[in-house]
Amino acid sequence: MKRRSQHDSLIDLHEHAEPGEHTNPVPWLLWITVLSLTVWGASYFWLEMYLPGQGSAASTAAQSGAAKAPGPDGAQIFASRCAACHQATGSGLPGMFPPLAGSEWVNGDAHKLADILLLGIEGALSVKGESFSGTMPTFGGTLSDAEIAAVGSYVRLSFGNHAPALDASLVKTERDRLGHRATPWKGGAELKSAQ
Numbered sequence: 001m002k003r004r005s006q007h008d009s010l011i012d013l014h015e016h017a018e019p020g021e022h023t024n025p026v027p028w029l030l031w032i033t034v035l036s037l038t039v040w041g042a043s044y045f046w047l048e049m050y051l052p053g054q055g056s057a058a059s060t061a062a063q064s065g066a067a068k069a070p071g072p073d074g075a076q077i078f079a080s081r082c083a084a085c086h087q088a089t090g091s092g093l094p095g096m097f098p099p100l101a102g103s104e105w106v107n108g109d110a111h112k113l114a115d116i117l118l119l120g121i122e123g124a125l126s127v128k129g130e131s132f133s134g135t136m137p138t139f140g141g142t143l144s145d146a147e148i149a150a151v152g153s154y155v156r157l158s159f160g161n162h163a164p165a166l167d168a169s170l171v172k173t174e175r176d177r178l179g180h181r182a183t184p185w186k187g188g189a190e191l192k193s194a195q
């Protein structure tokens with residue numbers, strides 16, 4: 001008899017412990033939080049898209065810090081046109097894509113960098129003591145002087161590089177000088193010998 005009643009009270013306890021409707025307010029609170037975060041996020045993007053510069057103080061500061069005059073975004077061009085091969089970190093891939101980080105071609109004469117971007121390269125090229133023989137695509141036909149300058153400046157100031165920015169007027173000078181040439185540079189030897 002005694003045992004039986006103990007058993008009953010255990011069942012009682014168990015039933016009291018069942019989660020009931022009392023716990024419902026918690027999910028609701030969570031949903032409200034998620035919903036307000038979504039609305040906040042959406043409005044943030046909307047402000048950034050349609051009222052550039054007014055969306056947030058941070059983006060205004062970043063814009064004025066990165067470049068005084070509005071123009072093409074070098075970081076964005078790099079991400080869409082270069083990172084697939086040279087990697088987002090500019091480290092390249094050994095034996096396949098040369099590094100931009102610490103590269104003598106990136107940090108050296110700005111004219112050569114403009115030349116590389118305008119025509120591309122096909123042939124043997126040494127970068128930081130390592131030999132490559134791949135194909136660097138030409139961007140003269142797809143990117144404007146300002147865009148080449150923006151992405152050139154970006155690589156000269158990223159990945160630990162500290163070279164001066166690449167000027168759009170310099171890119172234009174090189175484009176004019178190369179004239180109608182469309183064939184890529186035949187490796188490092190031709191690039192070095194070219195005026």
Ligand code: HEC
Binds near residue numbers: 083117123134155
């Ligand atoms: C399809 C892959 C590919 C893409 C995309 C590409 N490159 Fe290259 N790039 C190469 C290869 C391969 C070489 C080496 C060419 C050779 O061996 O002759 C190279 C060489 C270079 C060099 C000279 C060597 C060095 O490492 O400094 C620079 C500078 C360069 N690329 C910058 C860029 C920039 C900036 C972009 C984007 C606008 C870009 N590349 C897009 C594959 C690519």
